[in-house]
Amino acid sequence: MKARFIVLLSAVMLGSGAFAQDCTTTAALAYDDAKAKNYDAAYEPLMKVKEECPDYSLATFQYLAMVLNYKIDKATGDEKAKYIDELIDVYMGRLEHYPEKTKKGDIYSDIALLKFDNKVGTTEDRFNAFDKAYTEDKDNFTSPKGLYAYFDLMVNMQDAGDRELQDVFDIYDRVMAKIEEEEINEADRLQPLIEKQDAGEDLTSKEAKTAKIAEQRLTNFNAVKNALNAKLGARADCDNLVPLYEKDFEAKKGDVSWLRNANARLSAKDCEDPLFFKISEALHQLEPSAASAYSLGQLAEADGDRSKALEYYNEAAELEEDPADKAKIYYRIAQNYKSSGSFSQARSFYKKAIQAKPSYGRAYLNIADMYADSANNCGETAFDKRAVYWLAAEYVAKAGRVDPSLSNHANATVAAYNGRAPQKADVFQEGKKAGDAIQIGCWIGETVRIPQL
Template sequence: MKARFIVLLSAVMLGSGAYAQDCTTTAALAYDDAKAKNYDAAYEPLMTVKKDCPDYSLATFQYLERVLKYKIENASGDEKTKYINELVDTYKERLQNYPEKTKKGDVYTDIALLKFTHKIGSTEERWEAFDKAYVEDKENFTSPKGLYAYFDLMVNMQDSGDRELQDVFDIYDRVMSKIDEEEIYEAERLQSLIEKQDAGEDLTSKEQKTAQIAEQRLTNFNAVKGALNTKLGVRADCDNLVPIYEKDFEAKKEDVAWLKNANARLSAKDCEDPLFFKISEALHELEPSAASAYSLGQLAEADGERAKALEYYNEAAELEEDPADKAKIYYRIGKNYQNSGSFSQARNFYKKTVNAKPSYGRAYLNIASMYAESANSCGDNAFNKRAVYWLAAEYVAKAGRVDPSLSKHANATVAAYNGRAPQKADVFQEGKKAGEAIQIGCWIGETVRIPQL
C-alpha cells in the first residue's frame, strides 16, 4: 500500500503533464484489486479515478458498481446510505460520460431499484424514479423486479388515498403491456431454437445459453404477472368495477377515452352486466375498434349467439394491431371452433395465436388436446393411431417451454401421452426404428418422427 502512495505522489509532483500517467497508475492498481474481489482496497482509488478523470475508462464505473454494491451489503445506518448515494452518483456519471455505451432505461431502473429496495425517499419519490425509467427509455425498462415495483408503489399510494383507482388500472395496463412485449421477444428467441432441436439438430453452447436465459426470463415475467394480478386483487372485480362506471356513464357516454378505459376493465373481467353492453355499444358507435368489437363478441357469446360472436371477434382481429391483444382474440376464436368440433379451423386460429405471441402456450396445449382426441380417427392402423400421441406430446412440451406457468401440467401431460404412444417393443415389432417418419392422416396432416425410446 505504501508503495502505491509513493508512485501516486511521484506522478503528482511531475505536474499537470503527469495527469494521464496518474490516472493510468491509479486505475491499474484499482482494477487489479477489483478483479481480485479485494473491494475494500479498490474503493478509494476507484473513487479517485471517477472524480479526477471520469473519461479515462468505462471500466472505472463498471468496477465501482461492483465495489459499492459490496460496500452497501456490508454496511448499515448512515454508512450504508452514503454508499447508496455514491452508487446513484456512479450510475448518473456513467450515463453522462459514456452515453453511447449506457442505456438510460438500465441506469434509471437501477437507481429506482436501489431506492425501492432500501426505502430511500417517500413512496411518491420511489414511484417517480421508476416512472422516469419508463418515460425516458421504455424500450430498456425490462427488469421484472422493476416492473413489479413500479405497479406495487402505485397500489400503495392508492391504498393511502394519494391516487385514484383509475391510476392503478393505468399503471397495471402499462406494466402488463410491457411484459407482453418482453415475453414475445424472449419467446421468439426461444422458438427458433426449439424448432432447431425439433429438427434433430444440436444447439451450440451459445445457443444453449440463449435458450436458458430466454426460459428464465419467461419464468420471471410469468411470476411477475401472477404477483401483479394478486396485488390488483378485488380492486378489479366486477362487483367493484360496475358501480364505479355506472355512476358516471350518462355523463361520460360520449367520452371515447372514458369508454375505452371502462370497456377494457369490464372486458378483462368478463363482466356480464347490462352496463358492459351499454358501454361496448356506445364505444363501437363512436369509434369502432378492436376493443369494442371484441367486447360485443363476448356479449354475443354469453347470449349463445356463436355466429354473431365470431363475426365480432374476426372484426376485432382485423382491427387489432397489438400482437398480444391480437393473440388473445385469435385464441378466443380458436376456442369457439374447438368447442364446436371444428378442429381444423380451431388449429388455424391457434397457430395464428402463437404467430402473434409465441409465448401463448395454451394454444399449443389445445392443439395437442385435439390431436389426442382424434388419434383413433387419424391413423390407417393401430400403430399409426397411437403415434398421434407422440405428436400431441411434442406440442405439449413446446407449450411448457414457451410458457413456464404451464410447465408442471405440461410435464405430466407429456408423460401421459407418451404412455399411450407405441412403446419400444411396439416399434421393434412393427419393424421400425427411431427417427423414422410417420405420416398422420385425416385433418391433422402432419409428420411425426419416432423418438429414441
C-alpha cells in the same frame, strides 16, 4: 517572452502527462483490486479516478457500481445512506460521460431499484423513479423486479388514499403490456432454437446459453404477472368495477378515452352487466376498434349467438395491431371452434395466435388436446392411431418450453401421451425404428417421427 511561453507550455504538458500517468496507475491498481473482489481496497482509488479523470474508462464506473453495492450491503445508518448517494452519482456519471454505451432505461431502473430496496424517500419518490425509467426509456426498462415494484408502489399509494383506483388500473395495464412485449421478444429468441432441437440438431454452446437465458426470463416474467394479479386482487372484480364506471357513465359516455379504459377493464373480467353492453356500444359507435368489437363479441357469445360473436371477433382481429392482444382474439376464436368440434378451423386460429405471440403455450396445449381426442379416427392401423400421441406430446412439450408456467402440467401430460403411444416392442413388431416418419391422416395431416425409446 517567447522563451517564457515555451517554458510555461512545457510545464503544462508535463503536468498533463503526470496527471494522465497518475490516473493510469491508480486505475490499474484499483481495477485489479475490484477484479479480485477486494472491494474495500478498490473503493478510494476508484472514487479518485472517477473524480479526477472520469473520461479515462467506462470500467471505472462499472467497477465502482460493484464496489458500492457491496459496501451498501455491509453498511447501516448514515454510512449506508452515503454509499447510496454515491452509487446514484456513479450511475448518473456513467450516463453523462458514456451515453453511447449506457442505456437510460437500465440506469434509471437501477436507481429506482436502489431506492426501492433501501426505502429511500417517500413512496411517491420511489414510484416517480420507476416512472422516469418507463417514460424516458421504456424499451430498456426490462427488469422483472423493477416492473413489479413500479406497480406495487402505485397500489401502496392507492391503499394510503393518495391515488385513485383508476390510477392502479392504468399502471397495471402499462406494466402487463410491457411484460407481454418482453415475453414475445424472449419467445422469438427461443423459438428457432426449439425448432432446431426438434429437427434433431444440437445447439451450440452459445445457443444453449441463449435458450437458457430466454427460458429463465420467461419464468421470471410469468412470476411477475402472477404477483401483479395477486396484488391487484379484488380491486378488479366486477363488484368493484361496475359501480366505479356506473357513476360516471352518463357524464363520460362521449369521452372515447374513458370508454376505452372502462371497456378494457370490464372486458378483461368478463363482467356480464348491462353497463358493459352500454359502454361497448357507445365506444363502437364513437370509435370502432378492436377492443369495442371484441367486447361486443363477448356479449354476443354470452347471449348464445356464436355466429355473431365470431363475426365481431374476426373484426377485432383485423383491427388489432398489438401482437399480444391479437393473439388473445385468435385464441378466443379458436376456443369457439374447438368447443363446436371444428378442430381444423380451431387449429388454424390457435396457430395464428402462436404466430402473433410465440409464447402462447396454451394454444399449443389445445392443439395437442384436439390431436389426442382425434387419435382413434386418424390412422389406418392401431399403430398409426397411437402414433398420434407422439405428435400430441411434441406440441405439449413446446407449450412447456415457451411458457414456463405450464411446465409442470406439460411434463405430466407428455408422460401421459407417451404412455398411450406405441412402446419399444410395438415399434420393433412394426419393423420400424427411431427416426422413421409416420404420416398422420384425417384432418391432422402432419408427420411425426418415432422418438428414441
